[in-house]
Amino acid sequence: MKKPKTRLTALAAAGLLAMGLLTACGGGEESGGGGNEAAGGSAESCDMSFTIGIAAGWAEDVAVSHLWKHVLEEHGYDIKLNTLDVAPVFIGVAKGDLGLFFDTWLPTTHEDYWKKYGDKVVDLGVWYDKAPLTITVPAYMKIDSIDQLPSIGDKVNWTITGIDPGAGLTRVTQTKMMPAYNLDKYTLKTSSSTAMLAALKKAIDNKEPIVVTLWHPHWAYAQWDLKDLKDPKGAMGKPDSIHSIASNELADSCPQVIDAVKNWKMDDPTPASLEKTVLQEHKSDMDKGVDVWVKDHQDYVKKMWPSE
Secondary structure: OOOOOOOOOOOOOHHHHHOOOOOOOOOOOOOOOOOOOOOOHHHOOOEEEEEEEEEEHEEEEEEEHHHHHHHHOHHHHHEEEEEOOOOHHHHHHOOOOEEEEEEEEEOOHHHHHHHHHHHHOOEEEEEEEEEEEEEEEOOOOOOOOHHHHHHHHHHHHOOEEOOOOHHHHHHHHHHHHHHOOOOOOOOOEEEOOOHHHHHHHHHHOOOOOEEEEEEEOOOOOOOOOOEOOOOOOOOOOOOEEEEEEOOOHHHHHHHHHHHHHHHHHOOOOHHEEEEHHHHHHHHHHHHHHHHHHHHHHHHHHHHOOOOO
């Protein structure tokens, strides 16, 4: 399992698919078109071995993919995880090389990918219904709204600490939020999610002011006492919903898997709790982290699989 990298949302060339995608359920044949519902199929026709695609750097995706790997393996499936940038994940599901992907943000963040690949995959519905992009500060800061940022500019060196340059969150912050609030004196410092979180931790440890770009769900909200700034102009956009998608091959042949994922939901603070345990407390062995989390959430995990 590769260590999560940065959040990427810009469309990449189709050639990125050559990054070693593994064959998913039903073989690697290209599907003959999309579908909005899982086709018939039967448990007997299901290839019990397939791959879940993970979008590199998307913390919630890493955590829930490991959780589903655990659940599926408990029911006899042989699951592989493949960490890639966002574009080849969508390509992989569309081609059938990846069986599942749990982190499609709609209607905004992954809008470009959805226009290109939405009719070539199966939408399994929403598992997390309010996933906002946010401008966030430590709770001890005496500021409550984005329009108050000019009043603390000197304290934070007129800097908003962001993530990678290609992220949808970066685009929205630079092209919509900052112009809407006339933050001409501010600079959005981009690098990576890891660097942003390291800067946030350092500031909190020293009880210093900092402004960062963040999103829900994220383990940072379980780790620290944070405050999302109000956005009276709605410049950060309405919250997305996070969808699971499947390849047509998997949907056609493995209806029990499709039904389980379709019926799965997460509400706060469950995602942050899962991410904190898996990605922070057991980041060197995420499968062990899932085992620890599952032991403490038996009732929830049992509901993830259809009753026999």
